[in-house]
Amino acid sequence: MGLYIVFFGILFVFICTKYYLLKKGIRHLSKQLTLLADGETEKMLELSLTDRDLERLAGQINRHYARQRSLTAGALRHEEQLRESIAGISHDLRTPLTVIMGHLQLLERTFLSEEQLRRTDTALRKARRMNELIEAFYELSVLNSEQLQPHKESVNLSNLLIDFLTENAFLLEAGGIHPDILLPEKSVFLRTDPGMLERILQNLLTNAVRYSPGDIRISLSENPEGSIMLRMENPVEAGARPDVERMFDRFYTGDAARTQGSTGLGLAVVKLLAEKLGGEVTATLTGNWLAVTLNLYADL
Structure with a gap:
């Protein structure tokens, strides 16, 4: 037991x-x-x-x-590749579309019949809408990409700015805008990503032309310590008071009148790309003039 x-x-x-x-x-x-x-x-x-x-x-x-x-x-790899493809396709489509819109604008100034003018105007409006969609696709792909990195090289910023404004002359002409351009006497060079910088310029110019009731001012200068300052200024509509503290937020459009043709992503992309390039972008409102300033710094 x-x-x-x-x-x-x-x-x-x-x-x-x-x-x-x-x-x-x-x-x-x-x-x-x-x-x-x-x-x-x-x-x-x-x-x-x-x-x-x-x-x-x-x-x-x-x-x-x-x-x-x-x-x-x-x-995640597939999603990143898809975003890169969208960004690449959007960039590749923008150049021929810009040429198409430029030629359509020139065609409108020729001796066209009323029917021809109507068809040309319709084609131009659709091309502009397509351009807005392409820009929106690009901006969303950039903002949602975590792998986006600059590929820096020595760039003549003076020549890049001149070539850019020449390519976008149609945009200025369409808005009846005559830019006041101020460049330094000597060419300005900087190691940067030319593609990112062109996108910054494109978004800044589009924003200035879209909301400016008059001519705009564009200036490029080099500070003694080696930093580069690019400034784009435009007058604002009477009574408009854009919030310069929120201008670079995603989807910020200021007011209902500013939403036409705008996704509110353009300046957010500018801020992101400026930071990727090791720079910064700021906005100030003095009187009825809005100034957006991009500061880029030489690699240490």
Whole structure:
């Protein structure tokens, strides 16, 4: 009888110990799963458990997690490639579309019949709308890209600005705007990404032309310490008071009148690209003149 009592006693202790260790293993596994689900760790589950069944369960969870992580990484790569493709296609479409709109504007000034003028005007309006959509696609792809990095090279900023304004002469002419351009006597050079800088110029010019009731001022200067300042100024409509503190926020359009043809993303892209280039952009309102200033700094 005494042997039975000892045997059952040992068995009871063994079962209790096994139960305790099993509960401890489950709590440990649960804690790791919670950290994993909350994104506080990316470590696989530990397999040094006291129960073989729990170890097999943890191993199966690890295999499932590894597969999900691989699928997520693949989806993120695909999404980034898609954004890059959208940005590239948008940029490639902009140049021929700019030429098309320029020629349509020139065609409107020739001796056209009333019917021809109506058709030309319709084509020009649709081309402008297409251009707005292309710009919106590009801006969204840029703002949502975490991998966007500049590819810097030595750039003659004076020549880049002149070429840019020449290519966008139609935009100025369409708004009846005559820009006052101030350039330094000597060419200004800087290591920067020309594509990003052109996009900054495009968005600044589009913004100035869209909301300016008169001519605009564009100036480029080099400070003694080597930094470059590009400023674009335009008058604002009487009574308009754009919030210079919010101008670079996504989707900011100021008021209902400013939403026409605008996504409110252009200046947000300017800010993002300026920061990518190691610079900064600011806005000031003096009287009825709005000035947007881009400061770029030489690589140290």
